[in-house]
Amino acid sequence: MQQAQSPLTDFNNAEEQDAQRLVSPCVALPEWVNGVVAGRPYDSFNELLDRAADLAGGWDRQDLELALSAHPRIGERAQGNGKEATLSRGEQSAVDPQNTVLSLALAQGNAEYEAKFGRVFLIRAKGRSGEEILAELQRRLKNSPQQEEAEALEQLRQITLLRLEGAFA
Numbered sequence: 001m002q003q004a005q006s007p008l009t010d011f012n013n014a015e016e017q018d019a020q021r022l023v024s025p026c027v028a029l030p031e032w033v034n035g036v037v038a039g040r041p042y043d044s045f046n047e048l049l050d051r052a053a054d055l056a057g058g059w060d061r062q063d064l065e066l067a068l069s070a071h072p073r074i075g076e077r078a079q080g081n082g083k084e085a086t087l088s089r090g091e092q093s094a095v096d097p098q099n100t101v102l103s104l105a106l107a108q109g110n111a112e113y114e115a116k117f118g119r120v121f122l123i124r125a126k127g128r129s130g131e132e133i134l135a136e137l138q139r140r141l142k143n144s145p146q147q148e149e150a151e152a153l154e155q156l157r158q159i160t161l162l163r164l165e166g167a168f169a
């Protein structure tokens with residue numbers, strides 16, 4: 001019986017594909033997943049987090065659009081029981097689907113956002129109430145395309161790094 005190791009030690013020692021499987025639900029960008037795994041062994045979780053943040057710092061619009069395939073709209077319950085869907089539901093748990101006024105406002109805001117920017121609105125939902133998310137959506141709708149691309153990339157980085165922390169908690 002292997003004595004319980006720290007999650008980091010397990011990650012450092014895991015087969016490559018097992019290590020990739022652990023971090024792939026963080027973001028649907030294989031280059032990032034491979035880069036995090038290739039950086040092993042890490043002396044500390046902070047070293048891992050720093051490398052993950054560095055790799056995420058280079059993301060561009062293409063990465064954003066590719067990653068969005070794994071992020072359901074805000075207010076739409078992620079379907080299925082894959083790891084990403086489960087994570088999304090947890091992150092969006094503060095958005096009460098029974099609150100029809102909020103749900104309608106989010107649906108309308110999402111539609112306006114997609115018409116203006118041509119992609120799904122992405123926000124780090126964890127730690128935000130439904131009302132705070134709606135306020136951010138309405139604020140960001142006023143952004144220029146360049147401003148909004150930068151904001152959406154920052155939210156993708158936050159979601160990714162929060163999920164990474166969760167994978168090692």
Ligand SMILES: NC(=O)NC1=NC(=O)NC1=O
Pocket residue numbers: 070071072073074087088089091092120121122123124125126159
């Ligand atoms: N469109 C979204 O913003 N989706 C999400 N935000 C999160 O924090 N998790 C999601 O799935």
